[in-house]
Amino acid sequence: MKKRVIASVLTVSMLAAALTGCGGNAQTTGETADAQTQTGENGAEVAQAEGNTTASSGELDLSGTTITFWHSMSGVNGEALTTLVDKFNAENEYGITVDAEFEGEYDDAINKLKSSMVGGSGPDLIQVYEIGTRFMIDSGWVIPMQELMDADGYDSANIVPNIAAYYTIDGQLYSMPFNTSTPILYYNKNMFEAAGITEVPTSLEGIGEIADDLVEKGGAGEALSMGIYGWFFEQFICKQGLTYADNDNGRSAAATAVDFDSNGAALKIVSEWKDLYDKGYAPNVGVGGDAGLTDFSAGKAAITLGSTASLKQILNDVNGSFEVGTAYFPSVAADDEGGVSIGGASLWAIENQDEVKAAATWKFVEYLVSAESQAYWATETGYFPVTNDAYNEEVFKSNIEQYPQFQTAIDQLNDTKGEYAGALLSVFPEARQTVQTEIENTLNGRQTPEEAVQKMADTINASIADYNLLNE
Amino acid sequence: MKTVMKMKQRLGAYLFFVPCLTIFALFLFYPFAKTIYLSLYKTDKLGQAKLFVGLGNYAELFTSESFFHSLLVTFIFVAIVVSVSMLLGLITALLVNKNFPGIRVFSTAYALPMAIASSAAALIFEIMLDPTIGIIDKVLGTDINWLHDERYALVCVALLTAWLNSGINYLYFSAGLANIDEAIYERASVDGANEWQKFTRLTLPGLSPILFYTVVVNIILAFQSFGQVKILTEGGPGESTNLIVYSIYRDAFFNFRFGGAAAQSVVLFTMIMILTLIMFKLEKRGVKY
CATH class of the missing domain: 3.40.190.10 (Periplasmic binding protein-like II)
Known part of the structure; x- marks a missing residue:
């Protein structure tokens, strides 16, 4: 009997210890x-830590x-x-x-x-x-x-x-x-030379203008191989110098809604993208950051967009079969002013x-x-x-x-002002997914660019509202 | 005294249940109950129940266009996978039912898809289906972007899944064929039956018990396909391959909305249960043992 009592007392005390332990962990501040x-x-x-608390770290x-x-x-x-x-x-x-x-x-x-x-x-x-x-x-x-x-x-x-x-x-x-x-533009120098193009385009509009030449004279299968990637969408907003979300792009406080619908940034991007797609200049090569690289490395596309971190991979895949050039990430319209944000x-x-x-x-x-x-x-x-x-x-x-192409990326970053640092959003992974789906649906002719932007904004705003409600 | 003895005996019997029940409770009943519980809540960023919404998550689902689309896609997918994989399994099993030299090579080859992990197969198919470097477009002389074209993506994923599942069907059917008595074929020949008659009158009825079992298993397997979709299409293009299991995964582990994901799981469970019940009803009518 006695043993039992002792045992149960011990159990209770252990449980209590465990509970307080948990309580302690949950608290983020407080000396106790x-x-x-x-x-x-x-x-x-412990002795060590306590002994040193007064000293500088x-x-x-x-x-x-x-x-x-x-x-x-x-x-x-x-x-x-x-x-x-x-x-x-x-x-x-x-x-x-x-x-x-x-x-x-x-x-x-x-x-x-x-x-x-x-x-x-x-x-x-x-x-x-x-x-x-x-x-x-x-x-x-x-x-x-x-x-x-x-x-x-x-x-x-x-x-x-x-x-x-x-x-x-x-x-x-x-x-x-x-x-x-950061993202940059990669281009096939041989095709550009064959097409007699000396200036690398700085905007999607500009790519559209030389696309026919690249295909007809340059021998490209397609002008632009651009993966449907949320990051590019975000960059195109930065390149317009506009914001993705409110509260200063989610930097002064957590964002409560997206901005890209009301400031027109998204519509401009999706319309231009759709236009390039409809004209056959930028076919759907798939979703994701690397989706556009295969066509480029295989010598089919004249231009692709990709991360600087893909440079080595691209050079490896191309393996000297043509000369790879790099340039700044394009804006949407030629007269856009903005910069790139980092990834x-x-x-x-x-x-x-x-x-x-x-x-x-x-x-x-x-x-x-x-x-x-x-x-x-x-x-x-x-x-x-x-x-x-x-x-x-x-x-x-x-x-x-050895890889002079890398200099482009460094210059591009140095040319960008800190104000184009890009957005912060708690539900960003999901938002990126939404953007990609809606762009793809637009390219496939299921909806107009206007409808796509509306859907993006509605879906992402609902997620933000939910998140802010549940995680205060 | 005697009743006490009996009681003890009975208790002993129940005791044998305990290990089995513990495992079931831990890995089946508890998660199931928790799923239902979560489906009634909205969860916070840690995935913990935060706000009770009652049937709110279900209401959201049943007013969501995307969810119905996901259901439709799933049904089409299941229909293709089940029919093609069973047909493949049946044909291959019939082919190796006769004895000829080199049969072992063939029977291994037909069962092989079973041994391939879905993710590994998906990776290989991803390369094969690539429009620029893939072999399929080269062989067919086409320029189709199989996985990124809404018209083909679902069919491609479904056919890959069907091929993967055909291995196990081949095994089931081979076992089923081995159980049919050779003698009845001989007797049928004596009666002047041709091959087709033998197949429809003898082979198929003889296979019916195993046929029923494979249908049930195949439907459940098809509903649960995940790896292929994750690797090949991630639910795209648009939402054309957004199967319900993939949609659950996305909501739960990507968007961290466990409430909505749990609600979808419950709906999926209910659907599979109803389907299975219907089939057991049909079994009583159609299957002869």
């Missing part, structure tokens, strides 16, 4: 929560700390990242170990983050695509990168301003850009109530954006270096010499 979660782990670490003893890093890089990019991580693990002077885990594509990784944060077992650092930015800020799970940078006295001016602009909200850099790309992904530090891990995470991020790492990364993958000093590294310079 902090203390409780730490007691739950191991004593030595630069002086924390980081040795023996292991941090978890979730990323979405596979293939060539994955190998390059693994090399960087291995090098850090082998050489860093702090004794930090980074446990890098591939979590599938961007969508999969962010979904896993959602599930794991419910269970309270997220990573310390995660790579999230650019359209997940608003979601990450709203989630309340992150330590703004600015805080970590400031704590360590890192000079934020070192990050390329146009890249930092995208991830800077309310004057704070929320996440560290890591792999950054790619950035690194987010997750708030795990552990100062030591946060400091270790920063050290790793600092290493990843160092001149040497970024130059290596850019050379291996085709993404931009995100820090200024990386552009002066020998490795990177010789890469530019």
Whole structure:
């Protein structure tokens, strides 16, 4: 009998402990929560953390700390990242170990983050695509990168301003850009020469004007191979200098509705796209960022649009069978004024109530954006270096010499003003999908461009309203 | 005393159920109940029930053009997949029912689709169907963008699925054919029956029990096709291959709207259940054992 009583008392107390533990985790701030979660782990670490709370984070003893890093890089990019991580693990002077885990594509990784944060077992650092930015800020799970940078006295001016602009909200850099790309126009120089065209078009209109020449004289199967990709749609809005959503493109506050219907941006894009399609200049080559590349590499299309990060792939596929030229991403009409916004992904530090891990995470991020790492990364993958000093590294310079086409992307980014940083939207992945579906339906003649824009706006606005209602 | 003994015996019997029931409860009943529960709510960004909307999600579904379109597409898809895959399975099974040299090669080949993962097959077909580098357009001398043309995309995905499913049908039918007594064919020959008569009067009735089973299994399999759609078309072009299972996936794991996705799941479940019930009714009339 006595044993039973003791047992049940123990059980109850354990349950209680578990409950308070959960409560502590759920709270994002507050010292009690902090203390409780730490007691739950191991004593030595707690003593260490407490002993150092007063000291600046630069002086924390980081040795023996292991941090978890979730990323979405596979293939060539994955190998390059693994090399960087291995090098850090082998050489860093702090004794930090980074446990890098591939979590599938961007969508999969962010979904896993959602599930794991419910269970309270997220990573310390995660790579999230650019359209997940608003979601990450709203989630309340992150330590703004600015805080970590400031704590360590890192000079934020070192990050390329146009890249930092995208991830800077309310004057704070929320996440560290890591792999950054912009879209550019790729063209088949041989076809342009054969057609006697010396000036590369700067707009969709311009492409329409030379399309017949490219096909008839240049020998192209089609003038433009443009995948139906939401990112391009967003870029065309930026190139018009207009906004995608209200509240300053979702930057001063979470967006409540899209703007592209009322400011006419979307209608202009869809109408021009449909026009090119109807004339046979830009057939439907499929949905997605890479959909247009095959036709180009196979020597069928004279022009394609794609990410800078595709440059290596395109050059590989073309394999010298024709000369590949690059130019700025086109606007819709010739007289549009605007710029491109960046794509790619950035690194987010997750708030795990552990100062030591946060400091270790920063050290790793600092290493990843160092001149040497970024130059290596850019050379291996085709993404931009995100820090200024990386552009002066020998490795990177010789890469530019080898692939002069890459210079276009750098110039394009430098020519863009920070105000065209692009939109932030909590439901961006879904919105992009909607845009793609409606554009495709329009091309297939199921609806007029006007109807398409109306449908896009209605669907996305409903999603935004739902999201804002449910996630306050 | 005797009643107590009996009670104990009975209890023991029920105890044997426990492991099985636990597994069912954990992996079947609980998720099922949770799905119904979620279908009555709108969920937040973590996918947790937040706002009770009653039948709101269902009401939204049944007023949504896109959902009805998705249902229509699914039915067309299932019809193509079931008929073609069963026909393929039956033909291949009949072909190897006779003994001839090299039969093992053929019987392996016909069963092979079963061993191929749908995603792997989809990747291969994606290349084969490509208008620029694909072999199909080259062989046919056409310039059709199979997967990005509304007229062909659904048929392409359906035929791929049919081929994948034909392997298992081939196995079922082979087993069914082996069960038919050879002697009745001999007797039919003596009576002067031709091959076609033998097939319609002897083979098909002999296959009817297994035929019924394969129809049920095929319909359920076809309804659940996912990997092919995800890889080949992602529901496109437009929404022409947006099968209901794919639509559920998108809503749940991409848009994080578990409420709507759960409601669709319940509707799908109800449909398959009704279909299966109807078929069991029909079975009593048509199938001879």
